[in-house]
Amino acid sequence: MSSYNVAVVGATGLVGREMMSMLEKRNFPVGKLRLLASHRSVGKKLKFKGQDVVVEELKKDSFSKGDKLDVALFSAGGATSKEFAPYAAKEGVFVIDNSSAWRMDDNCPLIVPEVNEGAIEKDKKIIANPNCSTIQMVVVLAPLHEAAKIKRVVVSTYQSVSGAGIKAVNELEEQVKTLLEGKKPKPMAFPHQIAYNCLPQIDVFLDNRYTKEEMKMVDETKKIMGDNSIRVTATCVRVPVFRAHSEAVNVETEKKLTVDDALGILEKAPGVTVVDDIGKLKYPLAINASYKEETFVGRIREDESVDNGLNMWVVSDNLLKGAALNAVQIAESLVKNEFI
Numbered sequence: 001m002s003s004y005n006v007a008v009v010g011a012t013g014l015v016g017r018e019m020m021s022m023l024e025k026r027n028f029p030v031g032k033l034r035l036l037a038s039h040r041s042v043g044k045k046l047k048f049k050g051q052d053v054v055v056e057e058l059k060k061d062s063f064s065k066g067d068k069l070d071v072a073l074f075s076a077g078g079a080t081s082k083e084f085a086p087y088a089a090k091e092g093v094f095v096i097d098n099s100s101a102w103r104m105d106d107n108c109p110l111i112v113p114e115v116n117e118g119a120i121e122k123d124k125k126i127i128a129n130p131n132c133s134t135i136q137m138v139v140v141l142a143p144l145h146e147a148a149k150i151k152r153v154v155v156s157t158y159q160s161v162s163g164a165g166i167k168a169v170n171e172l173e174e175q176v177k178t179l180l181e182g183k184k185p186k187p188m189a190f191p192h193q194i195a196y197n198c199l200p201q202i203d204v205f206l207d208n209r210y211t212k213e214e215m216k217m218v219d220e221t222k223k224i225m226g227d228n229s230i231r232v233t234a235t236c237v238r239v240p241v242f243r244a245h246s247e248a249v250n251v252e253t254e255k256k257l258t259v260d261d262a263l264g265i266l267e268k269a270p271g272v273t274v275v276d277d278i279g280k281l282k283y284p285l286a287i288n289a290s291y292k293e294e295t296f297v298g299r300i301r302e303d304e305s306v307d308n309g310l311n312m313w314v315v316s317d318n319l320l321k322g323a324a325l326n327a328v329q330i331a332e333s334l335v336k337n338e339f340i
């Protein structure tokens, strides 16, 4: 079997580490693995398949020197992606980029393999991995859209702190300890105290009074689903949960879908697991979705305030399907389509 040389850019970050673990767990045919990060991490060793791999500094010539790469998985922030992804693409390396830098660029496919794998093109070397909250939502929306044409989506998110990186995870832990000692915590990674609180702000505010995270959900959903007529509105909230994002999703469709219709569709949908047994108090939970690959959906019920509407609760691991897993699935699509 062929093997492929892979780089993980931002390997020392939360998402970078999960990328390595997904490559290993899913048995992606890795030939040589190169780990790249900023100068701060040079010389650090990370384990891959039981072997130590030494972190190199990401430089302009990283892709033209050293072992020739087939794919580079980037998760080092938007500015790093903007600057360095073009150097990789110029060398013929497929970049799968986890930041928001390239997502809305017309020359860059924005891919969730279960939904729009066919939008990958051999000559478009920079492929964008969507926003975590958007990925788990479209995995559920796409099969419903195909069956009943979605007209409008209203979503509220309950996003875990791991989306904001290692420092944010540490901050929640530290703040809980500080509060238990009766002291007042000092916010650093977030604009306000996150422990025992909910923050209706993720990312920066834009001119229209929405946050950038909310507008990512609006714009990226249309691009991935390939349908600009779907109206989407979002409220994104940070909650004191370590891992997995939850979402209350309201959908209005052109054709009527009963709860049984929706259950039938979602039970067959790729990447989706239905957990919906209210008699036994079963529905998706962030703590159960953590470290799992699927997107979980439950609490499915008709929206009785409109003719054709559904409400549901969607939960998935933001570092896996929301980031590292989706990126590795895109790499798998490249192999499957013989693009690498």
Ligand code: 25A
Pocket: 009, 010, 011, 012, 013, 014, 015, 016, 036, 037, 038, 039, 040, 041, 042, 058, 075, 076, 077, 078, 079, 080, 098, 099, 100, 101, 131, 132, 162, 163, 164, 165, 166, 167, 318, 319, 322, 323
């Ligand atoms: O701009 P965006 O797209 O909004 O993304 C911003 C951040 O969100 C995370 C990711 O943080 C990213 O930096 N992220 C992005 N997409 C995500 C998604 N879908 C996502 N999170 C969840 N879901 P992160 O902490 O997970 O990862 C950061 C990684 O990026 C590397 N990096 C940063 N700048 C780089 C770079 N690599 C190359 N060139 C650059 N210029 C970073 O490596 C990490 O791997 P590192 O070597 O800089 O950091 C290793 C250790 O050092 C700590 N650290 C980071 N910054 C500082 C620092 N220590 C001291 N001072 C600092 N300024 C890190 O905590 C890490 O342990």
Ligand code: L14
Pocket: 098, 099, 100, 130, 131, 132, 159, 160, 161, 162, 163, 164, 202, 203, 213, 216
């Ligand atoms: O657009 O929870 O991928 O702070 C990365 C950080 C999404 C939000 C992205 C977070 C963002 C995420």
